[in-house]
Amino acid sequence: MRAMAIAESLPIQGLPPGARLLCETEAFLVFERRFYSDDPLRAQEFAREHGWVEFVLSLRPPDPEHLTCPRTLRSDVRYLHHHLVVRVAPDYLRALLKPEESRVLEALQPFVRGEQALPENFYLMTSHPLLTGVVESMLTPPPVGSLRLFYEAKVRELIAYLCFREPEVVPAHDDARLREALMYLQAHLSDPHVLRKAFEQMPLSQRHCQRLFRVALGCSPSEYLTELRMRKAAQLLLNSDLTISEIALEVGYLSLSHFSSVFRQRFGVSPREFRRNPRAVGATLEE
Numbered sequence: 268m269r270a271m272a273i274a275e276s277l278p279i280q281g282l283p284p285g286a287r288l289l290c291e292t293e294a295f296l297v298f299e300r301r302f303y304s305d306d307p308l309r310a311q312e313f314a315r316e317h318g319w320v321e322f323v324l325s326l327r328p329p330d331p332e333h334l335t336c337p338r339t340l341r342s343d344v345r346y347l348h349h350h351l352v353v354r355v356a357p358d359y360l361r362a363l364l365k366p367e368e369s370r371v372l373e374a375l376q377p378f379v380r381g382e383q384a385l386p387e388n389f390y391l392m393t394s395h396p397l398l399t400g401v402v403e404s405m406l407t408p409p410p411v412g413s414l415r416l417f418y419e420a421k422v423r424e425l426i427a428y429l430c431f432r433e434p435e436v437v438p439a440h441d442d443a444r445l446r447e448a449l450m451y452l453q454a455h456l457s458d459p460h461v462l463r464k465a466f467e468q469m470p471l472s473q474r475h476c477q478r479l480f481r482v483a484l485g486c487s488p489s490e491y492l493t494e495l496r497m498r499k500a501a502q503l504l505l506n507s508d509l510t511i512s513e514i515a516l517e518v519g520y521l522s523l524s525h526f527s528s529v530f531r532q533r534f535g536v537s538p539r540e541f542r543r544n545p546r547a548v549g550a551t552l553e554e
Contacts, residue, residue, distance in 0.1 A: 289405065290418035294359040297418055299406060300350050320360050320385055322353040322429065324402055351402055353422055357385070363426055370431050398428050444469045445479050452492055456499055459519050462492055497533040500526070504542045511538045
């Protein structure tokens with residue numbers, strides 16, 4: 268399936284000939300269109316007078332022989348095109364993309380920042396198998412109580428597939444190494460050098476380890492280790508008679524002042540205050 272986004276298109280009320288309206292709101296318009304042309308790769312005619320963003324999803328890909336360059340056009344052949352078209356107000360699209368700007372496709376980031384319009388002819392390719400299901404459901408919607416809400420959800424889902432970089436995944440062999448490293452960290456929290464030793468256990472470069480933690484856990488190795496240590500310290504404060512100095516050593520801190528500072532940053536109170544007020548602890552540990 269091929270998707271194409273074009274910055275300027277027909278006004279929202281002006282459907283092209285042969286179009287079947289599926290949904291219209293102030294923020295977007297969805298319609299299906301079939302038409303013939305003598306160009307196998309032609310999308311459709313655009314009147315470049317309005318700044319609506321248009322996503323054109325080709326439901327009838329051209330034959331491979333038509334994709335060669337230069338291609339030969341035969342005047343006696345007419346090609347059938349079948350498109351699902353989604354027009355979106357630029358401000359609406361920008362508002363959807365802005366909160367996660369860093370993950371938006373690089374070519375779209377100037378548009379998100381308001382520095383320029385969407386590229387006039389911007390082609391998006393996706394092989395995501397779930398995209399087919401989104402398109403099929405938009406063409407034949409189920410009997411829902413509100414088609415407007417149904418199509419709004421599908422438009423957002425479509426944008427999520429087309430406008431963002433595909434998320435990274437952790438390969439199976441790296442996943443196994445990561446699990447071993449996490450188990451090692453949990454079992455050796457009292458070791459001040461546990462992070463370095465965990466990296467040696469994997470064994471991967473520190474840069475590779477940093478990326479694995481970011482992709483799989485959404486944080487750096489040091490952030491993950493600090494969270495483990497703080498939760499362990501909180502449990503010991505509640506359920507043991509160890510002194511605060513002993514607890515600091517138990518979770519890998521040689522400096523009591525450093526331990527207390529990190530603990531306060533995590534829980535908002537000192538270790539001593541934390542131990543004195545166990546009723547507030549339960550809610551804090553759930554964060």
